Amino acid sequence: MLDIAFAKPTLPESGALVLPLAEDDLGGGLVAEWDRLLGGHLARGISAAEFKGRKGQSATLYAPGGGLSRLVLIGLGKRDALDATAAEAAGGAAVTALGKESLAAIDARALSTNGGPSSGKGAATPADIALGAVLRAWRFDRYRTTEKAEDKPRLTGVKVLCEDPAASRAEWSSRKAVAEGVFLTRELVSEPANILNPPEFADRLRKLEKLGVEVEVFGQKDLEKLGFGSMLCVSQGSAQPPRMVVMRWNGTDQKKKDSKPLAFIGKGVTFDTGGISIKPAGGMEDMKWDMAGAGVVSGLMAALAGRKAKVDVVGLVGLVENMPSGTATRPGDVVTSYSGQTIEVINTDAEGRLVLADVLSYCKKRFDPAFMVNLATLTGAIIVALGNEHAGLFSNDDGLAQRIQEAGKAVGELAWRMPLGDAYDRAIRSDIADMKNVGGGRAGGSITAAQFIQRFVDGCPWAHLDIAGVAWSGKDQPTVPKGATAWGVRLLDRMVAEHHEGRSLAAAPAPEPAEEETALVSGADSASPATLSEGTPASEPLVPTPDAVTRPAESGAPVPRAPRRPATRRPRR
Amino acid sequence: MLKLRLAELPDARAEGGAPLALPVRPGAALPDRYAAAAAAAGFDPTRGEALRLDGALGDRTAWLIGVAPGPMGMEAAGALAAASLAAVSLAGEERSGERRGVIDARGLPPGDVAALAIGAGMRAHRLPFYGATPPPALRRLELLVEDAAAHEPGIARARAMLRGAGLARDLAAEPANRLTPQIFVERLWELESHGIEVTVRGRRWLERHGYGGLLAVGRGSAHPPRLVELRWPGHSDAPPVAFVGKGITFDTGGVSIKGAAGMEAMKADMAGAAACAGAILALALRDSPAPATAVLAIAENMTDADSYRPGDVLRMASGLTVEVVDTDAEGRLVLADALHHARGLNPAAILDLATLTGSIISALGHHRAGLFGNDDALRDAAMAAGEAVGEPLWPMPIGRRHREDLASEIADLRHCLPPGGGGPGWAGKFLPDACHAAAFLRDFAAPEGGGTVPWAHLDIAGMDLREEGREAGSYPLPPGPSGYGVRLLDRLVADRFE
Incomplete structure (x- = not known):
């Protein structure tokens, strides 16, 4: 990470200076002040470069005087539209404009004073700028062994010039922790699948123990004992054994047994060939990031623990590799999930x-959380539906959905609500089992996937x-370089900070039992996950496993099944 | 286009001998003449299914139509009634494919009667057919009500809507x-x-x-x-x-x-x-x-x-x-x-x-x-x-x-x-x-x-x-x-x- 410092505004003795300016700032005191220090070079440069302060505009003045190597002007647009996102984007833009500079100062005052919505948060804005800069400057170059030193980015530190450095420094510490979380996620997501297999993923998560996160790893035998028939049928074709990692960060003074933690669950398919229903070759290399949901949950735990969030959170990731082989699951196989429900694997x-x-069933049963949020690179259909700007959001709880959407807007990670409903649920009825794992045809593919998952949340x-x-970006964005985005870490960190921190979790929105789901008690197998198989000593179980498994009944009014037939119509445009 | 007619007893023509459909809401009591048969057949109105009863209503076929709960339940019942009634052909109807029927809507509020009419009309609509023997469809439907005047505005609106939808479908x-x-x-x-x-x-x-x-x-x-x-x-x-x-x-x-x-x-x-x-x-x-x-x-x-x-x-x-x-x-x-x-x-x-x-x-x-x-x-x-x-x-x-x-x-x-x-x-x-x-x-x-x-x-x-x-x-x-x-x-x- 870049070294970040905060200081009172003075002319740096060397290096670069970045000057973000709103349209309204041209001709103002800030420009005049720097212009004086630089002997009139700034005013001449602004005029010659036709710099108007428009959003997205930037200009570079080389050797502008005062010993500076360069002065970068960054346009912010209209002053009253400035907010935290604009400050982050300015930080990001600064990094890209700095070229081969190694040290730079950014004058934050245009963003933090006399502003619109961000004014009054004067100390936060310099920290926002710093966050934008570090997020944009991140790079994954572990495997670039022949890159010449002069080709590598050289920027090592940024000094943010502001009115109250001490206050901004205090604001920075929590942002720094979030950035660390983002970087953990980006690194996990970027790693190739031959390096980051399920055991390696789990080993890396153990390092979170240093931050005070309790980490518990479940191996093949533990999962077999628990009866994870659904998850294990995915990994059974791979030479890599599966893992489930359960992380807990409790920053409250509540005892665990009295607490209903918040729960975040991630899909961690370290590589997805598709299995026997194998994918076409084109683009398959991207399937190394099919563990991005688990990556985000890991980064979120690191962020929350790193900033000592006053909240009780569990993060669970299911780590598997999906390979075709002689032992792989076949289309048509029927498996029994941990919840007891049976699944016909069609695809x-x-x-x-x-x-x-x-993982969701287990999480609900063991922790009885206040809510569960899961993240998954689940369907191509969600890209066909929404594209690359919004993630798809499905929820049985309007309040939770709204909190997610609002937090997303605040940090620039957008989520769009998508529908659920009995009619979609009927598409995954099976003739032989409780459900099948895909609906008929491609219609509403993301929704039927969500309906499937909903059958395992047991009213939570x-x-x-x-x-x-949104997990992977094909092009650079203001604060996200091309590649792994870590979409979700900042959103969920923000949601936790805004709504769930520092208050009794009893005050968290009360869980409303879903109407259509009646809890039935069944005696599914369960065992205490005391030992980790395959050699490694296991950590202690965190909480004794409750005895009964609740199992959601099939929802939806009984309707006679119609024979299905593959859609023959070509999608029309 | 389904011909919809409101009829009051006793002057109902009741489409001489045409089959009759009775919408049954969950919890509603069935007329005595149907109760035993419905119970024997395990009829459950919440399932939104139809039950055919022959012999319970003289020489007419009667249908019990379950009205499933939900906002569109009554309309769905109308559609199911239309489909059920069309399955019964009277003498002379076999060739033309044109069917008649009656829905006994007595005791229902105007909104429900209109919903039945819309559902029946949507289901019975006959799309263009260029062959010799068109598929059977309900062509005339009589809705039995107590007070036809109270229902006429709703039915008039249903007719307008059905003609509009019918044009679009055709x-x-x-x-x-x-x-x-x-x-x-x-x-x-x-x-x-x-x-x-x-x-x-x-x-x-x-x-x-x-x-x-x-x-x-x-x-x-x-x-x-x-x-x-x-x-x-x-x-x-x-x-x-x-x-x-x-x-x-x-x-x-x-x-x-x-x-x-x-x-x-x-x-x-x-x-x-x-x-x-x-x-x-x-x-x-x-x-x-x-x-x-x-x-x-x-x-x-x-x-x-x-x-x-x-x-x-x-x-x-x-x-x-x-x-x-x-x-x-x-x-x-x-x-x-x-x-x-x-x-x-x-x-x-x-x-x-x-x-x-x-x-x-x-x-x-x-x-x-x-x-x-x-x-x-x-x-x-x-x-x-x-x-x-x-x-x-x-x-x-x-x-x-x-x-x-x-x-x-x-x-x-x-x-x-x-x-x-x-x-x-x-x-x-x-x-x-x-x-x-x-x-x-x-x-x-x-x-x-x-x-x-x-x-x-x-x-x-x-x-x-x-x-x-x-x-x-x-x-x-x-x-x-x-x-x-x-x-x-x-x-x-x-x-x-x-």
């Missing part, structure tokens, strides 16, 4: 929901984020 | 050789007899006024394009609400030709225009006070030596230039010109309906149409209207990126992305084409600096057709056009513009 490439099913307030379109 | 069902753009126009001329003003613009007018999108799409066809205005004046000087419909009488895809499988369904690629026409008819028949105008862009998209090509640059009616990427994304081109035309009418709001993208089917399946637009109030009103009539919508986004994706190297914008145009890798194979289409249309429906008319775009591609064995809508209809949109527009006008 082995619809594996993410099979992993989530067991729940939201599902389908992040297939 | 037009969409017509094969493309029997519904060329010119024949479509001739069918629309007939609406003049209901007080609807019909204006038709032909190719020369379109050329003179630069409707480059509509002209390009229709260029490959032997049947030139038309732009039709259907104007219902209503009873006020208020600005009209404008409906804009995509009316591609057949869509081969043009030079970017479609695969053969399923192409026959493309005769219904004018379902949006048909729904707009049906809605105008429904408003006229019920003498709505609100003025409304439909603008229908009618063309046939054919593969021809003179067809427009991928790469062509068009100048649209609004003056914007458009790079053509895929000639099978023709709907948004004709809509763009029609939306521009509609803006010229200074409407209170614009709603366009189009069977536009396969993408919306991937997104929402066959249970909801996609709703895009620029106005929250209109969006909410359209959502509410759709829910109320069982034609539900779901709001979809037009994001900044969607519009950015339409940047063209050669023109003001391009109308879609090429296959795989979403960038490298796995995710680039998937295109949010419905969102792209809506972003494209916005430049014509609500151009920047052009004053903001509330606009809503309904992508109805997943909703316009019912198929055998595929669940869709609130209750089953025969395979073929569903008339989706007619009722929604009629309801929206009633709720918001009257």
